[in-house]
Amino acid sequence: MNFQTCVNIQKEWDIVGARQLGRDRAKEIGFGTVDQARIATAISELARNIYLYAGTGKICFEMMNDINQKGLLVIATDNGPGIKDISQVMEDGYTTSGGLGAGLPGVKRLMDEFDIISDPGKGTEIRAIKWVR
Amino acid sequence: MDKQLKNLVLNNSDSIVKKWLEEISKNRSNEYTSTISEELFESTNREFVNVIFTSVDKQRITSELDDFSERLINLGWPLSYITDGLQTFRRVTIDFILTQSEKIDSEDFAIVLDMVDNWVDPIINQLVNEYSGSWEHTVSLQRVALQELSAPLIPVMDNITVMPLIGTIDTDRAKLIMENLLDGVIKHNAEVVLIDITGVPVVDTMVAHHIIQAAEAVRLIGATCILVGIRPEIAQTIVNLGIDLRKFPTKSSLRKGVQTALELTNRRIVQSGNKEDGVEKLLDSLNKE
Ligand SMILES: Nc1ncnc2c1ncn2[C@@H]1O[C@H](COP(=O)(O)OP(=O)(O)O)[C@@H](O)[C@H]1O
Ligand SMILES: [Mg+2]
Numbered sequence: 001m002n003f004q005t006c007v008n009i010q011k012e013w014d015i016v017g018a019r020q021l022g023r024d025r026a027k028e029i030g031f032g033t034v035d036q037a038r039i040a041t042a043i044s045e046l047a048r049n050i051y052l053y054a055g056t057g058k059i060c061f062e063m064m065n066d067i068n069q070k071g072l073l074v075i076a077t078d079n080g081p082g083i084k085d086i087s088q089v090m091e092d093g094y095t096t097s098g099g100l101g102a103g104l105p106g107v108k109r110l111m112d113e114f115d116i117i118s119d120p121g122k123g124t125e126i127r128a129i130k131w132v133r
Numbered sequence: 134m135d136k137q138l139k140n141l142v143l144n145n146s147d148s149i150v151k152k153w154l155e156e157i158s159k160n161r162s163n164e165y166t167s168t169i170s171e172e173l174f175e176s177t178n179r180e181f182v183n184v185i186f187t188s189v190d191k192q193r194i195t196s197e198l199d200d201f202s203e204r205l206i207n208l209g210w211p212l213s214y215i216t217d218g219l220q221t222f223r224r225v226t227i228d229f230i231l232t233q234s235e236k237i238d239s240e241d242f243a244i245v246l247d248m249v250d251n252w253v254d255p256i257i258n259q260l261v262n263e264y265s266g267s268w269e270h271t272v273s274l275q276r277v278a279l280q281e282l283s284a285p286l287i288p289v290m291d292n293i294t295v296m297p298l299i300g301t302i303d304t305d306r307a308k309l310i311m312e313n314l315l316d317g318v319i320k321h322n323a324e325v326v327l328i329d330i331t332g333v334p335v336v337d338t339m340v341a342h343h344i345i346q347a348a349e350a351v352r353l354i355g356a357t358c359i360l361v362g363i364r365p366e367i368a369q370t371i372v373n374l375g376i377d378l379r380k381f382p383t384k385s386s387l388r389k390g391v392q393t394a395l396e397l398t399n400r401r402i403v404q405s406g407n408k409e410d411g412v413e414k415l416l417d418s419l420n421k422e
Binding site: 013 | 366370
């Protein structure tokens with residue numbers, strides 16, 4: 001089974017909805033409290049970026065079931081302005097909104113695998129996986 | 134034709150009401166009215182059907198209808214009671230009219246349906262509007278109530294105040310935290326403010342940023358801010374995010390925070406009386422139980 005569940009991000013409170021669904025999924029898969037908090041925080045960062053920089057988008061969850069490990073895949077997609085220089089936004093402290101600029105590099109550290117695909121003018125897709133250990 | 138139909142229905146209101154009451158009582162098994170007493174259910178049904186008939190008779194939304202819906206809303210009757218009741222009325226009335234006429238062609242049939250819709254739909258619209266208006270009102274009141282709860286400042290001792298935060302922090306709430314913090318520090322003449330985040334479920338960079346800004350603002354007006362109630366999993370995520378909280382004091386618990394606050398204001402808690410005495414008294418009191 002590899003079904004996907006998604007939460008649309010349109011208003012600020014949708015971030016909370018995405019976070020809650022992600023935490024529930026993480027609990028089901030068997031993550032401990034600390035990893036649940038890491039996953040919820042990563043979702044919060046990705047969802048807020050969608051809300052702030054793209055306006056709308058969605059956060060989807062997929063359970064990963066490899067032969068020897070289980071995990072949670074989080075996919076954040078939007079049709080916003082996209083990111084021109086990916087290595088720049090991955091630098092700690094880089095922000096265009098007066099924030100802390102720690103969101104994306106933070107998500108990379110909170111999760112085990114992290115991948116950005118972005119088309120300037122078309123949108124952004126970020127995929128991040130956390131494995132159960 | 135309209136007038137004829139209307140008179141037919143009004144003159145036979147007794148049998149329509151009878152049929153309607155039968156149908157409605159069948160719905161009684163629906164969970165929503167099961168907590169309502171038999172007498173109240175029956176008297177409400179009678180009143181409801183009378184109100185419908187007056188509206189049909191007068192061809193407008195009557196003040197009786199307004200009064201009736203206001204009472205139902207106040208008593209907490211579900212909207213489905215009203216919509217079910219009116220749909221049943223529609224069905225029963227159409228049935229009745231059709232059985233009264235020997236021969237009906239499809240044109241007549243359409244006229245009857247149209248007619249009855251014209252009676253029922255305005256009433257449904259009116260009542261649904263009143264119900265949703267009352268819900269919106271409730272939601273907005275709750276929003277205000279929630280806002281009052283959202284960033285309280287408690288003066289616990291001279292010059293020491295605590296702000297316990299519980300629940301999600303969004304942008305609106307973050308603004309409120311800052312305002313209340315600064316107002317409170319001045320009003321209570323606080324030297325130390327403890328922000329307790331035990332009840333905040335997720336501390337992401339946005340929340341951290343607001344807390345850092347609030348602490349900085351507190352420092353600018355001459356007081357110190359201590360962050361307390363950092364749960365172990367939150368401490369780890371903050372470190373992962375790469376947020377540097379070293380610049381301002383943090384303590385794991387409110388208790389430790391208060392201790393530090395006392396030290397900062399040159400005070401400490403001392404045990405009164407003899408220590409051994411205390412232990413003996415405690416043991417004594419335990420033995421008595
Ligand atoms: N979904 C996105 N679409 C377009 N730009 C983005 C998106 N997410 C992040 N960015 C850009 O990357 C920068 C860094 O993001 P982040 O690390 O989350 O820090 P912050 O949100 O505090 O600025 C943002 O300021 C923004 O310019
Ligand atoms: Mg961000």
